[in-house]
Amino acid sequence: MLPAAVYFVVTMIALIAVLRVVLMVLDRPALRARLWPWFRSRSWWPVPAERTAEALLRHMLPDHDYRGLCYNGYLDVPSPSIEGRTYRVPRGPGQVLVVESGQVMERLCLQPAAGGLPEADVVLMHKLLIESDERSYLLTANHFPRSIWY
Amino acid sequence: MGVLRILSHHGDDRVVWDQTAVDTSTEAQAAVREAERIFAEQRAHGATAVKVSPGRPAERIEKFDPYAEEIVMIPRVVGG
Numbered sequence: 541m542l543p544a545a546v547y548f549v550v551t552m553i554a555l556i557a558v559l560r561v562v563l564m565v566l567d568r569p570a571l572r573a574r575l576w577p578w579f580r581s582r583s584w585w586p587v588p589a590e591r592t593a594e595a596l597l598r599h600m601l602p603d604h605d606y607r608g609l610c611y612n613g614y615l616d617v618p619s620p621s622i623e624g625r626t627y628r629v630p631r632g633p634g635q636v637l638v639v640e641s642g643q644v645m646e647r648l649c650l651q652p653a654a655g656g657l658p659e660a661d662v663v664l665m666h667k668l669l670i671e672s673d674e675r676s677y678l679l680t681a682n683h684f685p686r687s688i689w690y
Numbered sequence: 691m692g693v694l695r696i697l698s699h700h701g702d703d704r705v706v707w708d709q710t711a712v713d714t715s716t717e718a719q720a721a722v723r724e725a726e727r728i729f730a731e732q733r734a735h736g737a738t739a740v741k742v743s744p745g746r747p748a749e750r751i752e753k754f755d756p757y758a759e760e761i762v763m764i765p766r767v768v769g770g
Contacts, residue, residue: 592701600742620747635770649770653736656699657765665697665764668740672750676738682769 573613573631580660593658600664615663617670629666632659635684636666650681692756694725696732696763712756722756729754729763736766 566572579585580594598606601615609615609631619625627648628637635647652665669677692709695702705728707721729739741749742760755761
C-alpha cells in the first residue's frame with residue numbers, strides 16, 4: 541500500500557498537468573479570439589467595463605466585420621486613402637500590421653496614453669482613428685519593419 | 691437620439707440627448723450643454739472626436755455637433 545502522501549502528490553501533479561494543457565489550448569489565438577468575446581458578452585461576466593466595451597464594439601462594427609474579428613482574432617480596416625492597403629488590427633496585445641497586396645509591409649504601434657482601455661475599445665479606437673484621420677494615425681504611430689517570418 | 695460616448699477604463703461613458711428637440715426642448719438643451727462641456731474637457735486633454743453615422747466612414751470633428759447621431763471621444767494616443 542502506498543502512503544496517502546504519494547497519492548496526494550501524484551494527484552496534484554496530474555491536476556497541474558491538466559490545467560497547463562487547458563491553459564495552452566485556451567491561449568491559442570484562434571480560440572482565444574472566439575472564446576473571450578463570448579464570455580465578455582454574458583451578463584454574469586464580472587468586469588462591467590469589458591462587457592460594455594464588447595457591446596459597443598458589436599454595435600459599431602458591421603456584422604461581417606465583427607464575425608471576422610471573433611473568428612480570426614483581428615480586424616482588417618481598409619485604408620481610406622491608399623488603394624490595396626489594409627491595416628490588420630489585432631484583438632489583444634500586438635502591433636497593427638500594414639498589409640499591401642497580401643504582403644506585410646511594416647508594423648505599427650500606437651496605444652492610449654493613459655492605458656486601462658478594455659481590449660474591445662482599443663480595437664474600435666484603431667478603426668475610428670484610421671477611418672477618420674489616417675495621416676495623423678500614421679504620424680503618431682511608431683513604425684517598425686516587418687518581421688522576417690512574415 | 692444623439693449620443694456622446696467617451697471611451698475610458700469604464701468601457702464607455704455616455705451622454706444622450708434628443709437631437710430632434712435641440713431647438714425646442716429645455717431638457718434636450720441641458721443635455722446638449724452637458725455633452726458640449728464634456729466634449730471640450732476631453733478635447734483639452736488631447737482626445738480625438740469622431741462622428742459616426744451608420745453606413746458612412748467615421749469623420750473627425752473639431753467642434754461639437756448637436757445634430758450628430760453619435761460622437762465618440764477617443765482618449766489621447768501615443769506611439770508605443
